[in-house]
Amino acid sequence: MAAISFSDVAKRYPGGHEALVGVTLEIDAGEMAFLTGRSGAGKSTLLKLIPAIERPTRGVVLVNGQNVGRMRAAAVPYLRRNLGLVFQDQKLLHDRTAFENVMLPLAAAGVPPREAAKRVRAALDKVGLLGRERTRPIALSGGEQQRLCIARAVVNRPAILVADEPTASLDAAAASEIMDIFRDFNRVGVTVVVATHDLGLAARYASRTLRLEGGRIAG
Amino acid sequence: MSGWLRHHAQSFAAALARIAGEPLGAALNTLVIGVALALPLAAFTALTSLGALVPAGSAEPEMSVFLDLDATRADVERLRAELAGLPGIRNVRFVPKDEALAEIAKTEGLGEVATSLKRNPLPDAFVVRLASPAAAEHAAERAGRLQKVARAQLDAAWVKRLQALLALARAAIVVVGALLAVGLVAATFNTIRLQLATRREEIEVSRLVGATEAWIRRRFLYFGAVQGALGAVAAAALDGAAGLFLGPLAAELSGLYGGQGGLTGLDAPTVAGVVALGAGLGWTGAFLSVSRHLHTLR
Numbered sequence: 001m002a003a004i005s006f007s008d009v010a011k012r013y014p015g016g017h018e019a020l021v022g023v024t025l026e027i028d029a030g031e032m033a034f035l036t037g038r039s040g041a042g043k044s045t046l047l048k049l050i051p052a053i054e055r056p057t058r059g060v061v062l063v064n065g066q067n068v069g070r071m072r073a074a075a076v077p078y079l080r081r082n083l084g085l086v087f088q089d090q091k092l093l094h095d096r097t098a099f100e101n102v103m104l105p106l107a108a109a110g111v112p113p114r115e116a117a118k119r120v121r122a123a124l125d126k127v128g129l130l131g132r133e134r135t136r137p138i139a140l141s142g143g144e145q146q147r148l149c150i151a152r153a154v155v156n157r158p159a160i161l162v163a164d165e166p167t168a169s170l171d172a173a174a175a176s177e178i179m180d181i182f183r184d185f186n187r188v189g190v191t192v193v194v195a196t197h198d199l200g201l202a203a204r205y206a207s208r209t210l211r212l213e214g215g216r217i218a219g
Numbered sequence: 220m221s222g223w224l225r226h227h228a229q230s231f232a233a234a235l236a237r238i239a240g241e242p243l244g245a246a247l248n249t250l251v252i253g254v255a256l257a258l259p260l261a262a263f264t265a266l267t268s269l270g271a272l273v274p275a276g277s278a279e280p281e282m283s284v285f286l287d288l289d290a291t292r293a294d295v296e297r298l299r300a301e302l303a304g305l306p307g308i309r310n311v312r313f314v315p316k317d318e319a320l321a322e323i324a325k326t327e328g329l330g331e332v333a334t335s336l337k338r339n340p341l342p343d344a345f346v347v348r349l350a351s352p353a354a355a356e357h358a359a360e361r362a363g364r365l366q367k368v369a370r371a372q373l374d375a376a377w378v379k380r381l382q383a384l385l386a387l388a389r390a391a392i393v394v395v396g397a398l399l400a401v402g403l404v405a406a407t408f409n410t411i412r413l414q415l416a417t418r419r420e421e422i423e424v425s426r427l428v429g430a431t432e433a434w435i436r437r438r439f440l441y442f443g444a445v446q447g448a449l450g451a452v453a454a455a456a457l458d459g460a461a462g463l464f465l466g467p468l469a470a471e472l473s474g475l476y477g478g479q480g481g482l483t484g485l486d487a488p489t490v491a492g493v494v495a496l497g498a499g500l501g502w503t504g505a506f507l508s509v510s511r512h513l514h515t516l517r
Binding site: 053105110 | 222226229420427432
């Protein structure tokens, strides 16, 4: 079964900008798919439709069989608990420690504190940040901040990991480290969808590449 | 413990931590709320104490019926029966003029005057206790028309006036208290609005990682409730401090009116009620603010 399915999906923003036009695609469970394309091609919009940050203007978006385009607002948090989201700007809370940042999804999901603490340490270990629990994000390098963001994304053990330009502000070595982490998760069955404009990275890591142009799948 | 209950406990703890983390701001907010609540609370305490100034039983209307100086023993017995027969009379007590003079002689400063009199100038009298204030005026009018009655005088007029004044003051406290309660809700509303603005990023991230709206709003609600409760505790403390200062003066005033009490302090159930009220008002202000502003932070 497809983990993610788009069927004739369009997205028009208020003001008339059409970010996506009739997109149809399927990403199977366990795939490591890359979305490539220039800035403004619609990569970020497409990724935002998966966790229902944006809703499609037309068409159907299915995530693990759930029609997220028509999902009630009250049900969206429960969808997001099964997704790991990684952002280009990380969206870390700088007044919290690394540990507290990774703890946030578990606290929101009501995981008991002892179990949550164990899972936070495991997630930090997977991204190589164990021992930096008390460090605030501002004291971490760009690559470490992105790894912290990944730890927060995977701490809820999601089936799907969605990353929007996760390496955009990183040097080549740090970018490779991030991609290695994604590949490790993919190898244990996590579906990974990454948007990037770096075709070299896509060529090295992708099991499948989808190219977007002007809001349409071009290849 | 279920996740839901756990988060309530965590939200409460987080509210306390946030207040402890900003001691100056929290203290000022608490003081503002405390003063706002202390005013009606102090007025309530003062009125309760003022009520105690009125000697027990004096709220019941009483009438003194003075007889003509030439009234005989037979007139006294006839009038006793006639007064007892009037509508709205609870009981009738005869006060002979010798007993009245003896009472005056016992009064400090009047003893010498009373003993220096060559003859007793006081009339015999009846003290008539009436069943209700409504019956008082009518009974006094009828008693005054009886034969050998010089004058019938209602003694409870000052009590009635005081009680009317107290009733007015109580109503004023309710109005002022309601206005200050609205003020407290508005103050909390604004505090939470500012908090929502400064914690915009945290709210956005929480939503992205799967937090429900109820989860996000809960810690703001607890913050409002804790702040309101602390303000109420401050109000009770201010009221208590004022009571210590004013208590002796109030006791002296009470003594002048024949009462025995001073300022009555707040008892534990009243303090608990005020704290619950403060928490409720804080919660209401926070709820209104979160309901109004949270959706605009999407």
